[in-house]
Amino acid sequence: MKTLNIIGAGKVGKVLAKNFQRKQQFAIQHVLNRTPASASNAVAWVGAGQAVNGISQLQPADVTMLSVSDDQIASICQQLADAGLLKVGSVIFHCSGAKASTELRAARLAGAVVASVHPVRSFANVDLLAEQFAGTICSVEGDEAALTLLVPALQAIGAETVIINADNKLLYHAGSVFASNYLVTLMEVALRTYQAAGIPAEIAQKMAAPLARQTLENVFNLGTQAALTGPIARGDMQTVALQQTRLNDWDQQAGDLYQAFTQPTIDLAARHHSEK
Template sequence: MSGLNIIGAGKVGRVLGRQFFRSAAFRIEQVVNRSLPVASASVAFIGGGHALAGLAHVQAADVTMLSVADDQIEATCDAMAARGLFQPGSVVFHCSGAKASNLLASASAAGASVASLHPVASFADQARLADHFAGTICSLEGDEAALQLLIPALQAVQARVVQISAANKLLYHAGSVFASNYLVTLMETALQAYQAAGIPPDIAKAMAEPLARQSMDNVFQMGTAAALTGPIARGDMATVALQQQVVSAWDANAGNLYQAFTPPSVVLAARKSK
């Protein structure tokens, strides 16, 4: 069984670490964070490994997972390569959705095989995700030797593996941003609009929740065009224009958002009518 070092013991590192530990896909070795208490808490969450603060005392492992922030991936890899922690036959991968495996150039130069792994999931509730990870789609790109190791490991944790092109990572990740991050922002705008119209916060949530849940259900059951309702779907552009003015007068950012959604919604409505 290959030994795995986890560098960056945040939510992603913890969730993946627990999956790999429970499935025995890897032997968890060192779990590294800048803060020793955080690293220790991560070891407890994962179920195995040895907590370390910083890279000073890290020893080489068969496999290294860099689950650090995107802007720290390259520098962390370079620092570890400079310490001779990568060698031919080892595998190094990072967990960014937007960044490609070419950020790990210093590991490649040392003879390691490199890859990028991205679980397509929300990590807001790490405990729940860790206990319901089976079926999660994980996108993967990188060197063939790295993929030959990581694909069976992901299959062992019952993930669904999708191989993607490094050149398309930013566009691919934008899809996840629209489907998750910006959806949250949109719901915040909806709740604020209700409240600005005089609706108490608890009632605003009670109004938005069934609309949002049913709309999402409709999207995945019926398709996006069929799921679209409201004034644009009805062709009532006069209402859209008046609403645009009212929303912009209330909040300029919300007005810009409303305006930005209008043209693609018109295109979607045209598909609905065909």
Template sequence: MAPVLNIVGAGHVGRALGRLFHAHGVFAVQDVLTRSEASAQAAAAFIGAGRALADMAAMRPAAVWMLAVSDDRIGELAHQLAASCTLRDAVVFHCSGAKASAELAPMRAAGASVASVHPVRSFADPQQVAAAFAGTFCGVEGDAGALALLNPAFEAIGARMVAIDAAAKTVYHAASVFASNYLTTVLDAALRAYQAAGIPFDVARELARPLANETLANVFRLGPEAALSGPIARGDTATVARQQAAVTDWNPATGALYEALATATWDLARRKHGEQ
């Protein structure tokens, strides 16, 4: 018999993982709790299993509890669940990349073993994620008892588990923000700068596409130092200064972004050339 799973919070992450656990027979989805009965019903329908709930007091005991809620709600819900639900000998985990398993301390005090499991990918389209989850890396840390159950459970749905240092959880999550969110911001700056030079958006996107794709491919194939090219890699300080002034004159906020990125890129260039 698959262990019984309760899901607290069933947005994109909770729905995708719930569907995967159900479809692979890893866990038996029991109760699905969200802020409204309508959203809980929609989540249970997406998952294909589970009783939709909007009342925490109605949740039944379970062997496993997944908290798939926003970072800021984890601590609050941990206190509420510890006070209202039977948790002795249960495994509880949250899916936050920014918060460590210590956020679940009240539930540990109530007898549960706790962990965090963070899938490193975008969940903007939960249906697509559920269909193509295999190979997804998951950063994991927590109690040994919890990990003994969760590691094979996630591996059964195709995850690749990576142990992380709980004390560095915020820096770990910042790494994903750099690789995803801030990359998007930098590309947005490039597209806006092309448009400022009179290039239509659709053409600007096609201009940037090969540069971005080739650069990403080179970073992952060769490493950042070898992949770095352009005026800073060549030591062309005059060109960088002219660009800094021109971008700042065009858009001060983007100029500040350019300056910050240039400072970091000079450091990368020094590593490229073997300097300390």
């Protein structure tokens, strides 16, 4: 079994490591985090590996996973290369959604093969996701030799893999931001708007929850065009204009967001009507 070093065992790193360990895809060797306590906690949570305090304590591994912040990927890769931990035959991959495997240039220069692996899931609840990882789509790109090793390992832990072009990583990741991060921001604005209208916070939650859940169900069951309802779908642009004015008076950021969504929603409604 090939050995695996993990640098940055946060939410993503821990979930992948635990599943790799559970399905015996890699023998987890060393775990390096920002603090010794964090590394020790990660080892305990994963149930395998040895916590180390710095790159100088790492022993070479067959595979290295960098699940660190995007701005650290290139520099840590360079440090690993400088320490002689990457060589011909080594595999190193990072877990960034936005950065491509080209961030690992120092590893390539050292003779290693590189890749990026990005699980398309929310990692808010790592305990739950670790148990329910099967079915997760992981986008992958990089050197063929690295993917030849990583894709079967990911599939063994239940992931569905899709190979993407490194040049499209930023665009791909923006899709995930719209589908997850900005959705949270949008719901925050919706809840604040309810509360500004005099609805208590707990009632606002109860009002928004079925709307949001059913709308998402409709999107994925019926498609975006059929799922669209509301004033724009009905052609009630007078209501849209009145709401725009009221939102601008209350909170300009909310008004700007409402306005930003208006034209794309008009376009979506128009496509729906033209295809009936």
